[in-house]
Amino acid sequence: MHEMSIALAVVGQVESAAQAARRSDDAAPTARSVTLRVGELAGVVPESLRFCFELACADTLLVGAELRCETVPGRARCTPCDAGWATGLPPDLTCPRCGGGASELTAGRELEIAEVRWAEPARVPTPEED
Amino acid sequence: MCRVTELQQAVLAKNDRSADDLRARLTARGTSVVNLLSSPGSGKTALLEAELKLACERGVPVAALTADLATENDATRLARSGAPVKQVLTDGLCHLEADMLEGHLDGWLPDPTRLLFVENVGNLVCPASYDLGEMLRVALASVTEGEDKPLKYPSAFGLAHLVVVTKADLAEAVEFDGETFLANVRQVNPGVEVVFTSARRGQGVGEILDRALAAHEAGGPAHHPVMATAPQTHGHHHGSPHVHAHSH
Numbered sequence: 015m016h017e018m019s020i021a022l023a024v025v026g027q028v029e030s031a032a033q034a035a036r037r038s039d040d041a042a043p044t045a046r047s048v049t050l051r052v053g054e055l056a057g058v059v060p061e062s063l064r065f066c067f068e069l070a071c072a073d074t075l076l077v078g079a080e081l082r083c084e085t086v087p088g089r090a091r092c093t094p095c096d097a098g099w100a101t102g103l104p105p106d107l108t109c110p111r112c113g114g115g116a117s118e119l120t121a122g123r124e125l126e127i128a129e130v131r132w133a134e135p136a137r138v139p140t141p142e143e144d
Numbered sequence: 145m146c147r148v149t150e151l152q153q154a155v156l157a158k159n160d161r162s163a164d165d166l167r168a169r170l171t172a173r174g175t176s177v178v179n180l181l182s183s184p185g186s187g188k189t190a191l192l193e194a195e196l197k198l199a200c201e202r203g204v205p206v207a208a209l210t211a212d213l214a215t216e217n218d219a220t221r222l223a224r225s226g227a228p229v230k231q232v233l234t235d236g237l238c239h240l241e242a243d244m245l246e247g248h249l250d251g252w253l254p255d256p257t258r259l260l261f262v263e264n265v266g267n268l269v270c271p272a273s274y275d276l277g278e279m280l281r282v283a284l285a286s287v288t289e290g291e292d293k294p295l296k297y298p299s300a301f302g303l304a305h306l307v308v309v310t311k312a313d314l315a316e317a318v319e320f321d322g323e324t325f326l327a328n329v330r331q332v333n334p335g336v337e338v339v340f341t342s343a344r345r346g347q348g349v350g351e352i353l354d355r356a357l358a359a360h361e362a363g364g365p366a367h368h369p370v371m372a373t374a375p376q377t378h379g380h381h382h383g384s385p386h387v388h389a390h391s392h
Contacts, residue, residue, distance in 0.1 A: 016239050016269070016270035016273060016274075019239075019270075020155055020156075020273075023155050023156065023158065023159075024155055027151070027153055027155070028151075031149050031151055034149075035147065035149050046146070053374070055298060055299065055302070055371065056273070056299075057269060057270075057273050057299040058273075090370065103298070104294075104295040104296070104298045104331070104332060105298055105302065105331070105332055105371075106331050107302075107331060107332060107333070107334055107370050107371070108331060108334065114334070115330070115334020115335050115370060116334060116370045117370070117373075118370060118373040118374075119370055119371055119373050119374040120374070120375070121374065121375070122374060123371065123374035123375075123376060124374075124375070124376065125154065125155045125156060125273075125376070126151075126152060126153060126154050126155060126376070127151040127152075127153045127155060128150070128151065128152065129148050129149060129150045129151060130148070130149045130151060131146055131147070131148050132146065132147045132148070132149070133146075134146070134147070
């Protein structure tokens with residue numbers, strides 16, 4: 015159950031991005047949705063992550079934000095055979111042509127924030143306008 | 145209109161950076177970390193105790209840090225080896241992270257320490273995702289857990305530099321099929337070395353120590369798992385996150 019640690023890391027990174035995305039006089043924008051790319055072999059359970067994400071969003075700029083998870087299938091390559099294949103889960107990293115081990119895993123371990131969609135912030139008065 | 149930021153940020157990037165920093169700092173002071181991953185009850189404490197005792201007999205400066213959700217039983221057992229041992233209680237957290245490890249080492253790690261063994265929380269899921277700045281990652285499974293353990297926990301076994309089978313003395317009693325286990329390990333981690341051990345009989349004690357010392361001398365492990373070659377992020381590195389507006 016490291017999904018809570020992951021959810022907290024996602025929230026922290028989106029909050030930093032919100033500060034970076036704020037326009038000069040505006041409050042930091044609130045997030046409407048966050049899209050994650052989750053590799054099939056990343057060892058993360060999207061349902062569990064969604065549950066933790068909702069809890070981790072409380073009292074942050076992400077409250078109420080939707081978590082979207084795009085699954086990235088595992089893919090491996092054998093360089094000598096110039097072969098690529100879907101690894102499946104559990105992964106099979108044996109080359110289907112030569113029976114040797116794969117040279118590399120080209121996809122499937124991703125755990126990344128792809129994009130954040132922001133709700134347009136309500137313009138808040140600056141201290142000078144108070 | 146809805147503004148979108150394309151972040152392309154690895155979620156565990158912070159831990160990965162901390163782990164790289166810790167690895168560099170420890171390497172500079174002549175210490176290599178060995179990260180031990182297994183299920184609860186796999187016998188890693190018994191094997192580690194034997195490995196530490198052997199290291200002390202050979203005069204290799206070693207230390208061990210053991211992480212558990214609760215109790216100091218493991219540290220008490222490991223301390224019998226004569227090596228400096230520290231117990232870390234994670235207060236319910238299922239894994240260690242690089243920053244946490246660094247905090248626990250601060251002011252404790254004896255000088256000199258050539259090998260620091262970290263007995264991770266007994267769990268084959270969560271610890272697999274967290275680099276602790278180790279030089280060698282070892283995944284252990286006991287014969288009593290069955291041959292399909294590597295397929296059930298592909299990240300733990302797929303990212304290991306060495307796989308260790310424990311309680312080999314019980315293999316016959318539980319009808320453990322070593323060939324099937326080896327085939328399953330090869331499926332998720334082609335080329336990784338697998339050693340069979342029994343702490344009770346003294347079989348294979350020293351295998352981890354020898355591999356760890358070799359990795360320490362070479363500045364890295366001899367084996368590079370295929371799973372570790374995977375790109376962690378698709379995106380190229382942006383100087384700053386790319387922000388643009390879409391109309392919907």
